[in-house]
Amino acid sequence: MNELNINIEKGTSLTQDAFIRLRKNKMAMIGLCILIFFIAIALLTPLIAPYTYEGQNLELGATSPSQQHWLGTDVLGRDQLTRIMYGSRVSLMVGFIATAVALLIGVLWGATAGFLGGRVDAIMMRIVDALYALPFTIFIILLTVIFGSSMLLLFLAIGAVEWLTMARIVRGQVLTIKRQEFVEAAITMGLSPWQIITRHLIPNVLGPIIVYTTLTIPSVILLESFLSFLGLGIQPPQSSWGSLISGGTETMEEYPWLLVFPGLALSLTLFSLNFLGDGLRDALDPRASKD
Amino acid sequence: MYLFILKRILQSIPVLLGVSLLTFIMVRSAPGGPFDQDRNVPPEVIKHLNEHYHLNDPLWKQYLDYLWSLLHGDFGPSFKFQSHTVNDLIAAGFPPTMELAFYATLFALIFGLIAGITASLKPNSLQDYVPMSTAMIGICMPSFVLGPLLLLIFGIWLQWLPVAGWGQIDGDKILPSVTLGAAYAAYIARISRGGMLEILSQDYIRTARAKGLSTARIVFVHALRGGITPVISFLGPAIAGLLAGSFVVETIFQIPGLGRFYVQAAFNRDYTMIMGCTIFFAFLIVIFNLLADVLLVLLNPKLRQEVSGGR
Numbered sequence: 001m002n003e004l005n006i007n008i009e010k011g012t013s014l015t016q017d018a019f020i021r022l023r024k025n026k027m028a029m030i031g032l033c034i035l036i037f038f039i040a041i042a043l044l045t046p047l048i049a050p051y052t053y054e055g056q057n058l059e060l061g062a063t064s065p066s067q068q069h070w071l072g073t074d075v076l077g078r079d080q081l082t083r084i085m086y087g088s089r090v091s092l093m094v095g096f097i098a099t100a101v102a103l104l105i106g107v108l109w110g111a112t113a114g115f116l117g118g119r120v121d122a123i124m125m126r127i128v129d130a131l132y133a134l135p136f137t138i139f140i141i142l143l144t145v146i147f148g149s150s151m152l153l154l155f156l157a158i159g160a161v162e163w164l165t166m167a168r169i170v171r172g173q174v175l176t177i178k179r180q181e182f183v184e185a186a187i188t189m190g191l192s193p194w195q196i197i198t199r200h201l202i203p204n205v206l207g208p209i210i211v212y213t214t215l216t217i218p219s220v221i222l223l224e225s226f227l228s229f230l231g232l233g234i235q236p237p238q239s240s241w242g243s244l245i246s247g248g249t250e251t252m253e254e255y256p257w258l259l260v261f262p263g264l265a266l267s268l269t270l271f272s273l274n275f276l277g278d279g280l281r282d283a284l285d286p287r288a289s290k291d
Numbered sequence: 292m293y294l295f296i297l298k299r300i301l302q303s304i305p306v307l308l309g310v311s312l313l314t315f316i317m318v319r320s321a322p323g324g325p326f327d328q329d330r331n332v333p334p335e336v337i338k339h340l341n342e343h344y345h346l347n348d349p350l351w352k353q354y355l356d357y358l359w360s361l362l363h364g365d366f367g368p369s370f371k372f373q374s375h376t377v378n379d380l381i382a383a384g385f386p387p388t389m390e391l392a393f394y395a396t397l398f399a400l401i402f403g404l405i406a407g408i409t410a411s412l413k414p415n416s417l418q419d420y421v422p423m424s425t426a427m428i429g430i431c432m433p434s435f436v437l438g439p440l441l442l443l444i445f446g447i448w449l450q451w452l453p454v455a456g457w458g459q460i461d462g463d464k465i466l467p468s469v470t471l472g473a474a475y476a477a478y479i480a481r482i483s484r485g486g487m488l489e490i491l492s493q494d495y496i497r498t499a500r501a502k503g504l505s506t507a508r509i510v511f512v513h514a515l516r517g518g519i520t521p522v523i524s525f526l527g528p529a530i531a532g533l534l535a536g537s538f539v540v541e542t543i544f545q546i547p548g549l550g551r552f553y554v555q556a557a558f559n560r561d562y563t564m565i566m567g568c569t570i571f572f573a574f575l576i577v578i579f580n581l582l583a584d585v586l587l588v589l590l591n592p593k594l595r596q597e598v599s600g601g602r
Binding site: 130132137138139141142143144145146218222225226229230231232242245246248249252253256259260263266267270271274275 | 305306309313314317318320427428430431432433435436439440442443447528531532535538539542543553554557558560565568569572573
């Protein structure tokens with residue numbers, strides 16, 4: 001009761017309110033911590049990696065975790081910890097950049113369709129519906145087969161797939177707020193549709209956009225690892241979590257740690273991003289939460 | 292109702308045309324012809340091969356020819372295995388893939404619904420947290436991590452289940468189906484929990500409780516029908532994910548299915564096979580989306596009225 005009074009006296013903005021709610025969510029905070037840990041590792045890898053990712057030591061071969069090699073070495077004597085660290089750079093970079101691509105296309109597409117409405121909206125959303133029906137994973141495989149698997153292509157291809165849901169969410173939100181008075185005021189003042197969309201509509205749907213972005217990153221990371229696992233993504237000697245897991249699967253009978261550690265790194269990252277996304281959803285949009 | 296189905300079928304035709312055109316353009320814009328990597332082939336032979344497969348015709352004519360043979364159910368010859376047609380390969384690979392997808396869906400539905408309904412009956416209790424946390428692990432652990440781990444534990448260390456194959460040894464279908472279905476079981480658990488919670492808070496459920504009906508009767512007769520509609524609308528798109536997941540699972544467990552053929556075709560640059568499979572997959576996805584939509588309308592009286600009201 002006391003706490004409530006203090007809140008009323010100070011007055012909290014909606015953002016502060018959301019932040020307080022997020023901080024109370026233990027799983028989301030654990031997720032955030034794990035995520036920051038992985039991002040820090042990914043950024044610092046070139047400085048703190050104990051070995052080089054392609055440095056082989058054929059005499060050593062595969063060894064189980066030891067003092068020199070905390071997570072063991074692979075068949076070619078390469079340090080597993082170093083390779084997982086370099087893998088985190090690939091996975092997180094793909095996750096963030098491809099999500100940014102998806103974000104840009106999806107938000108602009110959805111906001112434009114929702115704001116203009118009418119026939120433009122119908123056509124734009126019909127295109128989204130049609131694209132939804134396409135087998136996209138298969139198309140990405142097709143793209144990597146045809147044009148080779150470059151990093152840039154992976155970013156673009158994955159980003160181009162993931163924008164659809166974003167467009168739908170943003171459109172729905174814009175439809176509900178565009179009837180409100182401040183938008184009408186902006187129209188009366190003679191602002192161009194572009195100005196209204198970028199300055200008034202998008203800032204007001206930021207909540208759902210942030211939530212969905214956090215939930216898109218893990219699915220993008222998953223897609224990259226999936227391709228690398230099949231051997232169609234990141235090519236050796238570079239390492240990505242997917243290719244490490246794929247390598248670990250081949251030798252798991254003799255050297256299970258080569259499968260377990262990269263698998264653990266990937267699962268932990270997905271785990272933390274999902275929990276953070278769920279927490280953000282509960283904090284930013286209490287109506288949409290599950291409980 | 293029939294009109295609705297007819298309309299949905301007509302709507303999927305442009306999608307399928309789009310898929311075939313896009314695939315055709317992508318495959319044809321690939322650098323190098325399909326016979327380029329065969330070394331020591333004299334130019335005359337390549338010329339002859341190109342003529343045999345009509346690769347010298349203008350592109351639009353090739354596309355129309357391809358479309359025409361597709362309409363006759365002919366996917367053309369495989370460029371890699373020249374004694375086989377793509378039809379042969381699809382016919383050989385489709386049954387295991389479909390069977391795998393079926394068992395995986397069955398597993399996902401049974402475990403997902405049990406977990407979701409159990410959790411929804413006592414929200415924010417242990418009965419809720421345990422299944423939902425398990426579901427979160429299922430979502431976060433990708434099939435290509437879960438599969439090898441299950442293989443390692445149950446196949447190699449405990450030796451309870453066979454490690455590879457499909458339909459040769461008893462029990463060799465269990466691990467692949469569980470691997471593929473786990474993530475979907477988790478999603479279904481979450482979705483059905485949400486759906487059930489919403490329905491259970493409705494007035495007519497309170498009325499049913501007030502009438503003194505047993506919990507079992509309320510859940511299975513009154514709530515379930517509305518509570519699982521979100522699950523059904525999830526199932527249609529999930530099939531697309533299941534098919535993509537079969538690529539990984541079939542590779543891990545060495546199942547001779549369509550997904551494995553597709554990945555092999557991707558490595559071999561077997562263009563007709565890639566093209567045929569892509570279009571075949573798209574066709575499957577369109578059909579399953581259609582089925583899910585029809586089922587949704589059948590189960591939901593409100594939608595049913597809307598559909599027949601449009602007549």
